[in-house]
Amino acid sequence: MTTDTTTKTPEAAAAAPPGPTPEKKRAAQSHRRLLTRRDRITLALMAGVPTILHVALVWVTAIASIFLAFTTWDGIGFDSIKWVGLDNFTQLFNDNPQFWPAVQHNIVWFVVLILIPTPFGLFLAVQLDKKIRFSRVYQTAFFLPVVISMACIGFVWQLVYNPDTGLINSIIGANKPGHYIDWIGDPHLNLWAVLIAASWRHAGYMMILYLAGLKSVDPSLREASALDGANEWQTFKNVIFPTLRPTNTVVLVVTIIEALRAFDLVFVFNKGAQGTELLSILVTNNIIGESSRIGYGSAIAVVLLVISLAVIIPYLIATFRKERRA
C-alpha cells in the first residue's frame, strides 16, 4: 500500500528541476562508494522504520478512507464490506441536513480567522517589534491562549457564555429566566460565540509568526525608507509588508488548516449541535456516536481530504521548489 508514495512522486518531479547539479551528484556518488554494507543497513533502518510507521498510520488510513467512502460496512467482518459506488456521496450531498451547514461553517471559520484575528495579530506584532519596554510581558499575555489546550479554552469560555452563571449575561442582566441570551444554545449565536474564542487564540499565534517574520526584515530597509521621508504607515505598506511574503504564505496555510481542523473547541462547547456543525465533528460523530456508519463517515472524511489537499499540494510544491533552488 505504498501507492501514495508513487502518487506523490509526480509532484516531487514537477517541483524539482531535473536532477541535482553535477557537483552534488559527484559528492553523492563518492558518498555511496564510501558506505559499507552495515552503513547501508543502518541507513535503510533509519529511514525505513519512521517511514513505515508514518505511512501505515497516516497515508494508508487516508487511502483506506477513500476506499471505504465507496462502501457500506458495519465494521464487524471484512466480508460485510459492500461496494456501493457514489451512494454515500449522493446521500451526503442531498439528504444530510447537517452537511451543507457544516461546509458553510468551515468556510465561515476560515473567513473570520483570516479577516479578524490574523490582521490583528500582524498589527500587534508590528507594535511589539518597535523594541518597546515590557514587550515580553505583552507578548506573553497575547500568546498565553495558544499554550493552553483547546479543550481547556472551551471550558474557560463557557464561564463567560453560560446563560445563567456566565460573565456576559451576569453583567448585562440577561441571566434571569425569560431574559436569557443563550450564547451556546442559540443556533444564530453559538457559531459566533465559538469563533470569538477561536479568534482570541488565533491572534496570538499569528502574532508570533509575524514577529518572527519581522525580525528577519533587513533593518537597513527601514532606515532607507526613513531617510526617504516615508512615514510609519508608508514604510509598512511599501517596504515591510512586501518583505513579509513568505510569512504571509505560512499564515494563510496555517489558517486554512486550522479552519479545517477545528474540532476541540466546538466539541467541548456543545458537541457541534445545532448551529455549530463542522465537517470534523460530523466525521467524529460517526465513530463515537451510536450509529457507526463507516462508509458514510469516510465519505465526509474524503470531502475534508480533498479540500485539505487542494491547499497542501500547492503549498508544498512552492516550498519544495524553493528549497531545491536554495
Add this chain to the structure above:
Amino acid sequence: MSSTTLPLKRRAPIRPARALLHVFLAGTALAWLAPLLWAVYSALRPYSETSTKGYVSWPDKLTFENFTNAFKQSDMLHYFGNTLIIAVPAVLLTLFLSSCVAFYVSRFDFRLNLALLLVFTAGNLLPQQVIITPLYRLYLLTNLPGITASGKLYDSALGLVLIHVAFQSGFCAFVLSNYMRSLPHELTEAALVDGASVWRLYWQITLPLCKPAMAALATLLSIWIYNDFFWALVLISTGENMPITSALNNLSGQYFTDPNLVAAGSLLTAIPTLIVYFALQRQFVNGLTLGSSKG
C-alpha cells in the same frame, strides 16, 4: 537592531505616541487575559456563595477549596500519570525517529529524498479526522494480548503513542531536515572519509549540533501532545485510561452543576503547560517559527 544614525530619536524620553501605544497594549493585554482571570476568580469562590450572590459580585471569601476538591474528587493525579505515560515516550520517539529521517534526507543524496520528505510533511498537515475512521477500525482489529491491558491497540497508551509519533514526525522531520541541511557538509564528509560509520555520523556528529532545534521541538511537542484531546477522545474508551485533557471532559459532565469546580479543574490541567511555557518560552517560540521561517 539599534541604528547608530538615529540615537537621539530612539532615546527621546517621553513621546506621546509611545505612551499611547503602551496604554493600548496594556489595555489589550488585560482584555486578552480577562477570560482566564475570570476563570481564576470563579474558581476561587465557593459555589454556595456564587449561587446566592451571583457570579459578578464582591467576594466574601476566596479559597483554594475548589482546586483541592477538583484535584481529589476527579483523581487528577491518576490522569496526569496517564498523560505522562503517553507524552514522554511519544516526545522522545518522535524526536528520535524524525531526526533519523531528517539525517537520511539531508545528508545523503538519494533519489527518493524529496518524495520522502513530501510524504512526511503533507501527512502532518492533514486534518486528523481524515484518517480517524480507518485508524479506529485498525486499532480495534489489532490484537496485542499481553502487551496492552486492553489486549488491543485500541484503548491503550501504546496506541496513542504510536499515532502521536506517526503524526508529529511529519512536522519534526521537515524542520530537522532544514536544520541539518544548514550544517556544513564538510563536517560529515571528512568523518566519512576517515571511516566513521553512518551511525556515528548521526549520533556523535550531527545530533549534538542539532541541540537547539531538538530542544525547541521537544518543548513544542510536549505541549501539543499534552494538550491532545481528539486522539484520546476517539481511541480511548475506558475513562481510567484517559489522559488529563479528555478526562477533564468527563469531569465537567459529572460536575456541570458546579461551574466553579469545573473552572478549577480546567485551570489545573493548564498548569503543566504554563510551567513548560514559562520555563522554556524561548524554545517554544523558536520551535513554532522554525517551521515557518524557511517557508
